[in-house]
Structures are given as structure tokens and as C-alpha cells.
Amino acid sequence: MSLYLGIDFGTSGARAAVIDKDACIQFEGRYPFDMLNAFDLTNCWKDALFNLLEQIAEELRRKVRAIAINGTSSTVLLCDSTGQPVDTPLLYNDGRGAIVMEELKTVAPPNHTVLGATSSLAKLLWMSQLPSFAEATHFLHQADWLAFLLHGQLGVSDYHNALKLGYDVEKLEYPDWLEQLQIKVHLPKVLAPGTPIAELRAEVADGLGFRRDCLVCAGTTDSIAAFLASGATLPGEAVTSLGSTLVLKLLSRIRVDDPRYGIYSHRLGDLWLTGGASNTGGAVLKQFFTNAELESLSQEIDGFKASQLDYYPLLKPGERFPINDPNLSARLEPRPESQVEFLHGLLESIARIEARGYELLQDLGADKLTHVYTAGGGAGNLVWRVIRGRLLQVPVECSVNAEAAFGTALLAMRGIGIVSSLPIKTAWEGENPCASARG
Ligand SMILES: Nc1ncnc2c1ncn2[C@@H]1O[C@H](COP(=O)(O)OP(=O)(O)OP(=O)(O)O)[C@@H](O)[C@H]1O
Ligand SMILES: O=C(CO)[C@H](O)[C@H](O)CO
Secondary structure, three states: OOEEEEEEEOOOEEEEEEEOOOOOEEEEEEEEHHHOOHHHHHHHHHHHHHHHHHHOOHHHHOOEEEEEEEEOOOOEEEEOOOOOEOOOOEOOOOOHHHHHHHHHHHHOOOOOOOOOOOOHHHHHHHHOOOHHHHHOOEEEEHHHHHHHHHHOOOOEEEOOHHHHHOOEOOOOEOOHHHHOOOOOOEOOEEEOOOOEEEEOOHHHHHHHOOOOOOEEEOOEEHHHHHHHHHOOOOOOEEEEEEOOOEEEEEEEOOOOOEOOOOEEEEEEOOEEEEEEEEOOOHHHHHHHOOHHHHHHHHOOOOOOOOOOOOOEOOOOOOEOOOOOEOOOOOEOOOOOOOHHHHHHHHHHHHHHHHHHHHHHHHHOOOOOOOEEEEEOOOOOOHHHHHHHHHHHOOOEEEOOOOOHHHHHHHHHHHHOOOOOOOOOOOOHHHHOOOHHHHO
16 A cells, blocks of 8 residues: 655644545644744754654555645745755744835836735845845745755755745746846745655655655645645635634636735646635634633624624734735724623624635636635634625535645645646545545
8 A cells, every 4th residue: 555645834733644545544643833942943843744754653654655745835944055944934924024025126026926025035035134144055945944854855845835935837937037136045946736856865764664765745835735635626616724824715717916915826737726815813713712712602603693893803913915014903892791792703803804805816807706615723613604604605614624734645646646646626525435534
């Protein structure tokens, strides 16, 4: 039996999924980031990666033929020529790149995806002003660096992670205007997500009992991985990731990009994954409620009735989508005495932001929304689904599988030619014998 391993580096933890050729899950593992030391992020990521590999039973490890890794989009770092990070990475929602925006506007085409404070290119320009830049030779995304630890080829990425760096995903090249910035580090070589990069480093394979010919493939981003896992396959179908953040992805024949609203399109074969990522989401709920409270209080909410409370739930100032404003303030007032009413207001307000997001995507030319699948910790909340269905006016349901690690394992499997290569257009429910079991 051959197996395929997907590893997901999300916002709150890392996860692994091992699947067989029928996409049936053989193993799932987790590594929560609660104990993560923010001052030594890269070592913590490395510990998480190797801990997950060790969690896999030895008899399964020997059967893994391909591995892929996804990371949070636009989480980036600089390394030296040995792959050693020269400074702390910048995380996906870090808006310090706002100060290089004027410089960036002089070279990037108007309305380009890189023209946002959190874009990877804005982060790279910001980092180029740090003293540590002198030691750097390579710029990498989180998923690139983690995969490098496994395959040892420094400076390889995929065109999902590279989008916010300015890579041209239609022409499959870095655009000429990027040259004008004269960036003095190597930008990664970009491959199609899932493309085999190299075999596992021999010391990793031998040390952990993996096959020496196990291939490490180009990865993707966390929310695209959640999309791949979801069961969505047709233009008009969408996936909302309701995790710490709120991420929308609507499959479309038309590409839409508009940095005024933080909207961008990822390439998925000959289709486009249009969408954006908001800083609202479950992290704000977590600030006020435990998961048990979220569950019990939600049951007291009548989701068919609209809450009049109009919030903009954020942990800290700054929003990316559907309003792109690095200084946008949170709005969490007025706060009613009743916890149930407060939660209703929060769920309704996040759902309004989701609905506004999908409305904007369609206004800008994306295919008409027909169906929303949901991934992430908020996906199981039935009342929230009722609220969201009322606002979105289309069926809202849980993803076939909500785990980004599962979507990334599919990518690894397809990357080495099992089932089919990208584009991912398989109707999972029809083809996958395990789909119903996952619920
Ligand atoms: N019953 C619930 N209703 C609404 N939200 C919930 C509920 N239970 C958990 N959540 C929210 O789900 C979030 C966690 O979801 P998830 O595990 O997908 O997080 P994440 O940080 O996005 O994960 P990842 O590590 O994959 O990025 C928490 O922020 C929590 O507030
Ligand atoms: O930016 C994003 C997706 O494009 C996400 O918010 C981030 O990856 C964390 O999940």
C-alpha cells in the first residue's frame, strides 16, 4: 500500500494527515502551537514538523511515497545560504509593510495584489531595511522553508504561496517590474503546487524510517488546502474557512483582483480561486468565550432572527478584506448584558462581513455564488450556519473534509500522478469511498 502525507501549518497549530490512494485517512496528528515560543518561531516550526513525523506509526512511515506542506499565506522569512533563518519571520497578518507602500506603488502595476501592507513583497521590502538583511541570501515562505528541511533544496516555492510576492501566475514567471526593485536576495524558484521537488534528505529518511525515494512536493497555502479538502469542484462553489481568521475562496472562471478590497485570485488549473482573507473570525470569539461557551450559548440563539448589533470584530486594528485598511479599528460596542445577545451580534456581524466579501467578488466579475462549504473551528456551529445561510441566500454546509492537512495530502498524491494532476476538479463525493464517513 502506498500512502501520501499532508502537513498543515495553520495559525493555531500544525496537523498531519496520511491518506491512501482512495483518499481514506490512515492517520491524523496534531501539534498545537500553545507552547510556541514567539521569539524562536522557526525552531518551534521545526519541532512541530519533526514531532508530527514522529507521531506517524513506523509501519505507515515506510509506505509514504509523497509529502506536501502548506503554510499560512504570506508568512515569510529570510535565510542564509545554508537555510538558517537570519531573523524572526513575519507572520501572515503583519502589517509593518505599510511603510513601503509608496515605494511599491512606483514599480508595481496599479491594483496589483502586492499593493497591500501584508503582501509578501511589502514584507520583503520592509525586511530589506533591517541590519539582518546583509546576512540573507534567500527569501522564502513558511511552507518553502519547512519543505526545505525535508528535501534540502534551498529556494523552491509554489505558485500559490508566491502570488502575494508578485509572481505572475498566468505567465508563470516573475514580472519585469519586480527586477526594478533590485532585491539583493534570491527569490524562490516557483513550481506548480504538488510538483515533486526532490526525495527526502537521506538523513531524514533513514533517521525516521521513511523510504529514501519518498518525494517531497511543492506545497500550497493553508486556506487553499482547506479548499482542496472541501468537496467544492464547480465554478460558483465556495469555501469559507472559519478558523482564527475568516477566509473566502470562490471558484470562478473569471479572475478578479482588487487590492482596494484585499481581493486576489489564485490559479487552480484553468480556473481561479477568487477571494480574500479577513482578520475577523474565531480568534475574536475566543477572546470572549471558551469553546464550550460558544457551543452552549449558540444553542440559545434564534439564528432565523437578525441581530441588530453591528460590530466589526477584530483583535487589533487593521483589516485586509473586504476592507483593506491597515488601521481599521475594531467595533465591539454596544455590549449587551446578555452573553447570548452579545454572541448573536458577533456571529451575525462576522456573517455580514462574509456576505459582503462574496457580494464584492461577484460584483467584480466572479461566478455567481451557488454553494458555500465551511471549514475551520466555526464550521460545526449549526446556528451560525443558519445565520450565514440567511445572509448568503445559498446552501451553507460543512466541507466534506475540513482539514487542510487532508487537502495537502491530496495535493501530494496528485503531484506524483496518482488519480490526476492539477487542476483539481474531481467530484469527491462521487469518487471518494471515504467521503461519507468523514461527515
Ligand atoms: N462552536 C463554535 N462556534 C464558533 N466558533 C468556534 C466554535 N468552536 C470553536 N470556534 C472557533 O474556532 C477557532 C478555531 O478554529 P480552527 O481550529 O480552524 O483555528 P485556526 O486557528 O484557524 O486553525 P489553523 O491552525 O488551522 O489555522 C477558534 O478561534 C474558536 O473561537
Ligand atoms: O491570508 C490568508 C489566506 O490568504 C489566511 O488568513 C492566513 O493564511 C491564515 O489562515
